[in-house]
Amino acid sequence: MHNRIEYNHSELLRFISCGSVDDGKSTLIGRLLHDSKSIFEDQLKAVENSTRRRGRDGIDLSLLTDGLEAEREQGITIDVAYRYFATPKRKFIIADTPGHEQYTRNMATGASTANLAVILMDARKGVLTQSRRHAYIANLLRIPHLVVAVNKMDLVDYGCDVFTNICQAFAEYVARLRFRDVIYVPISALKGDMVVERGDNMPWYDGPALLQLIESIEIDHDVNLKDFRFPVQWVCRSGNDFRGYMGRIESGMITIGDAIKVLPSGRSSRIKQILTHDGPLNHAIAPQSVAILLEDDLDVSRGDMIVSSVDEVQLVNEFAADICWLDQQPLDLRRKYLVKHATKTVKVWITRVEYRVDVNASELVGSGNSLQMNDIARIGVKSQQPLVIDSYGRNRATGSFILIDEATNHTVAAGMIA
Numbered sequence: 001m002h003n004r005i006e007y008n009h010s011e012l013l014r015f016i017s018c019g020s021v022d023d024g025k026s027t028l029i030g031r032l033l034h035d036s037k038s039i040f041e042d043q044l045k046a047v048e049n050s051t052r053r054r055g056r057d058g059i060d061l062s063l064l065t066d067g068l069e070a071e072r073e074q075g076i077t078i079d080v081a082y083r084y085f086a087t088p089k090r091k092f093i094i095a096d097t098p099g100h101e102q103y104t105r106n107m108a109t110g111a112s113t114a115n116l117a118v119i120l121m122d123a124r125k126g127v128l129t130q131s132r133r134h135a136y137i138a139n140l141l142r143i144p145h146l147v148v149a150v151n152k153m154d155l156v157d158y159g160c161d162v163f164t165n166i167c168q169a170f171a172e173y174v175a176r177l178r179f180r181d182v183i184y185v186p187i188s189a190l191k192g193d194m195v196v197e198r199g200d201n202m203p204w205y206d207g208p209a210l211l212q213l214i215e216s217i218e219i220d221h222d223v224n225l226k227d228f229r230f231p232v233q234w235v236c237r238s239g240n241d242f243r244g245y246m247g248r249i250e251s252g253m254i255t256i257g258d259a260i261k262v263l264p265s266g267r268s269s270r271i272k273q274i275l276t277h278d279g280p281l282n283h284a285i286a287p288q289s290v291a292i293l294l295e296d297d298l299d300v301s302r303g304d305m306i307v308s309s310v311d312e313v314q315l316v317n318e319f320a321a322d323i324c325w326l327d328q329q330p331l332d333l334r335r336k337y338l339v340k341h342a343t344k345t346v347k348v349w350i351t352r353v354e355y356r357v358d359v360n361a362s363e364l365v366g367s368g369n370s371l372q373m374n375d376i377a378r379i380g381v382k383s384q385q386p387l388v389i390d391s392y393g394r395n396r397a398t399g400s401f402i403l404i405d406e407a408t409n410h411t412v413a414a415g416m417i418a
Contacts, residue, residue: 013219016095016110016143019120019151020130028120028151028189029096032196032211033085089215107137108324108376108414112400114138115219116145118210123156123186127169135170136357139177140322140376141416142393145217146174146182149210154188158201183217185210223286227390228252228260229398230306231342236291244275244291245300247343250397252308254292255283259309262300263388268309269296303344305388305398315386320354320418322392323403324376327412331371337412341387341401348403351380371413378418392416 019025081096095110111117117138121131138146148170156162163186174182186194186205193199196211208216233247254260254271261268273293274281284290292306300306307313325331331350339348356365357376371377392399403413 011219012091012093013116013214013217014093014095014114015116015118015214016097016107016114016138017118017120018097018107018110018134018138020122020125020128025096025120028118028149028187028195029083029094031189031192032094033083087211087215092214107134108141109326111138111141111143112396112414114141114143116147116214116217117143118147118149118214120149120151121166121170123150123152123162123166126166127173131170132173135174135177137324137376139174139179140357142178142396144180145219146179147210147213148182148184150184150186151189153186153193153202154191158186158188158193160202160204163205183207183213185213224251224395224397225253225286226251227311227395228254228258228306228308229342229388229390229395230254230292231344231398232300232302232304232306233343235301242293243297244273244293245306246289246291248289249284249286250342251286251395253283253285254308260294260306261309262298263305263307263313264315264386265299265304267296267298269294269298271295303342305342305344307388314389316383316389317386318351318380318382319387319389320378320380321401321415322357322376322378322418323371323413323415325371325373325413327405327410328373329405329408329410329412330373331369331412333369336406338404338406339381339383339387339401339415340404341389342398344385344387345404346387347384347406349382351382354378354380379415381415389417391418 017025017029083094083096085092085094095114097107097110117134119131119134119138121127135146148167150163150166153159153163163184167184171182185207186202187210188199188201189195191199191201193201194205194209196209198209207213229250229252231247231250232245236242236244236246254274256271256274258271259268260271271292272295274284275291275293276284276288281290331353333350337348337350338345353368353371355378356368356371358365388398390398399417401415401417402411403415404410405412
């Protein structure tokens with residue numbers, strides 16, 4: 001092992017890396033994995049050998065991701081490549097998405113669970129249309145934190161003015177978006193400056209290096225701890241008296257004795273017990289997976305939602321949503337679709353397409369009756385059974401869904417309730 005780091009049960013941060021083709025994304029991910037000592041010895045040897053075969057000295061860190069790049073070139077569909085590494089302070093999952101415009105849907109998939117987005121820019125090229133596109137999609141998917149990494153600073157002589165001009169140009173665009181914070185950092189993924197180590201080439205930059213930044217950024221407030229939402233995944237019966245409702249707390253917290261209600265029935269009870277694999281708890285918090293026992297014998301089944309009695313919850317048959325169309329077959333308002341929302345699957349009708357979004361210009365364009373692959377649009381949905389929903393901005397778990405074509409069983413869209 002290449003001095004592999006040992007770590008305990010530390011906090012997990014999910015982030016997405018995105019950028020245009022040749023912005024150095026593969027080299028950046030390779031640098032993070034290498035310099036954080038998250039590469040196995042055999043992986044390192046393979047990269048060293050491959051670098052030598054190409055007639056180069058040292059280690060070409062971009063080769064750590066070349067296997068996936070080659071598969072993409074061969075036409076093999078890879079939605080998102082996930083990579084894992086850890087430091088003593090935090091564990092990380094990187095969602096690595098392709099840079100080409102036609103892979104908009106891939107970025108939407110990777111961004112759906114991310115706490116943070118890293119948008120890579122080439123210092124020589126500055127802000128591109130693709131940079132704005134990625135920022136818009138990250139904003140649409142309510143990623144709270146945005147890091148703009150201006151790469152290849154070594155190719156512009158580590159010039160402070162170059163970095164400042166790019167930051168100013170991009171700041172004008174993101175000012176209209178809704179990120180909690182936007183942080184700019186100059187880096188050289190090839191040379192290693194400001195990625196894991198600070199290096200000596202940019203003394204004019206007094207902010208943190210990239211790894212220090214993603215290690216320290218606060219993500220506790222990214223989870224909704226106010227609204228208790230517990231979609232029932234499975235009902236466990238053991239013996240005559242045991243009836244536990246199993247699932248994951250998607251938001252909020254719960255304590256023994258709390259008053260709850262079960263939707264859509266609306267029946268009420270109180271929390272009797274909270275059980276986990278490691279034993280009983282007095283209280284639990286998102287995103288723990290637990291089994292809940294109630295004081296009353298209620299008819300509860302998979303797909304029901306247990307919520308706090310004091311919460312105002314929407315139970316609706318119609319709603320508006322923003323969707324990213326994922327399928328090669330266009331949207332057809334005459335076709336039958338299913339919505340999978342939390343643990344519930346219901347039949348729905350798409351009633352209208354209100355508008356599409358031109359993510360290149362961040363403008364709304366005319367409505368219609370069809371959507372093509374990678375289109376982002378606002379639609380109207382009518383469901384056969386009532387759904388317990390929140391807006392995606394308030395609760396990403398209960399504000400999201402996937403759309404399934406009933407005839408083909410394909411996942412055709414990812415949706416965010418407006």
